[in-house]
Amino acid sequence: MIIPSFLQPGAKVSLVATSGAVKELAALEKGVEIWRSRGYQVEFSENWSNRLGYLAGSDEQRRQALAQAWQDPDCQAILCARGGYGSARLLENWTWAKTNPKWLIGFSDVTGILWSLAKQGICSVHGPVLTTLAQESPQSIDRLFSLLEGRPLAPLIGQGWGGGKVRGRLLPANLTVATHLLGTSVQPTLEGVILALEDVTEAPYRIDRMLTQWRMLGIFSQIKAIALGRFSRCLAAPNSDSQSVEEVLKERLGDLGIAVIAELPFGHDGDNAALPVGTMVELDGDRGILEFFYPE
Incomplete structure (x- = not known):
């Protein structure tokens, strides 16, 4: 299993809406602020505010946003905005570009993307999306950053x-x-x-x-x-x-x-x-x- 390079504060990370339309704007802002307070530069993908019914834009828009973040040499991690539904549609006829692997964080509907990466032998993180991150306890938030920054995890x-x-x-x-x-x-x-x-x-x-x-x-x-x-x-x-x-x-x-x-x-x-x-x-x-x- 390939483990992406561990993150260090100051790194650029990308917010991508891979699944459902982002409606929880206040929660999203709080999640982004947690990352920024840890010293990270959060870049918003072009599609983050798109809406197509229950989806964060068309399949092609979401596919492009994920591909752009994945292939961006300066991006060190992909932060999924929320779950809902849509990742399976994004993955239809999807191919991961051959590039240096990077972290991807999410859960719930993002399971599809986590599993797709696992099939490629690339480690990712089953953890809070940006719209749920601020609801986590300080201990849970610390655990997420410990994982991403290469520190041991408590049982x-x-x-x-x-x-x-x-x-x-x-x-x-x-x-x-x-x-x-x-x-x-x-x-x-x-x-x-x-x-x-x-x-x-x-x-x-x-x-x-x-x-x-x-x-x-x-x-x-x-x-x-x-x-x-x-x-x-x-x-x-x-x-x-x-x-x-x-x-x-x-x-x-x-x-x-x-x-x-x-x-x-x-x-x-x-x-x-x-x-x-x-x-x-x-x-x-x-x-x-x-x-x-x-x-x-």
């Missing part, structure tokens, strides 16, 4: 479901987005990875349906372990007969015979701990600890 603590201790490459994703990427040209190899999953506002039966698809595809027999983040606001309709999302996760994932940790601090609606995509980690399913061997 994450969750609830262990058992399964012992295992090492593998970490592949984070939003469950819904990743499910729609399975079998596409964007999907990286899943053999031997430690899969980290999160989601938001999906009813329990939808989570059940997606995990059942993964089971029927045989993917859970290929991976080494599962790290579950936050499944926030994944609630059933009022007065409906339904299991809770916690019950669904336990029922669909608890019988796989692999190590699992739940309730890790990443995802929506709370601290979104930065995760280095594609790097080696150790997951202890008995003690509920996800440990990072970073940087190596």
Whole structure:
């Protein structure tokens, strides 16, 4: 896995709207200010304020903005403005230009871009987008910059479901987005990875349906372990007969015979701990600890 050059204050970074239209202008401004307060020069892509329905401009406009930032020799990192929807459309017929790899930071809908980079063997960051960055705790913000600037990462603590201790490459994703990427040209190899999953506002039966698809595809027999983040606001309709999302996760994932940790601090609606995509980690399913061997 290729790890891009670590950032240093003073470097130029580019804000790119890869997915949904940017509507949270105050939140975006606060996120940009955090980067500037750390000493970075934030450049706005030409498309950042574009709107085409729910998208931040046409596919070609978003593709051009990402390509321009990726090929800019002065740009050291790409900061995704927000999630929403649209990265999969951008990646249709997409080719990464042969250039010095650089950091790309995002989560949720940005999963598609993170996975596309992982397939190329390039490390990226599953972490806050600019419109959510200011909602993070100081500790979570420090963790993001520690990752990008090449400092060690503290382990994450969750609830262990058992399964012992295992090492593998970490592949984070939003469950819904990743499910729609399975079998596409964007999907990286899943053999031997430690899969980290999160989601938001999906009813329990939808989570059940997606995990059942993964089971029927045989993917859970290929991976080494599962790290579950936050499944926030994944609630059933009022007065409906339904299991809770916690019950669904336990029922669909608890019988796989692999190590699992739940309730890790990443995802929506709370601290979104930065995760280095594609790097080696150790997951202890008995003690509920996800440990990072970073940087190596």
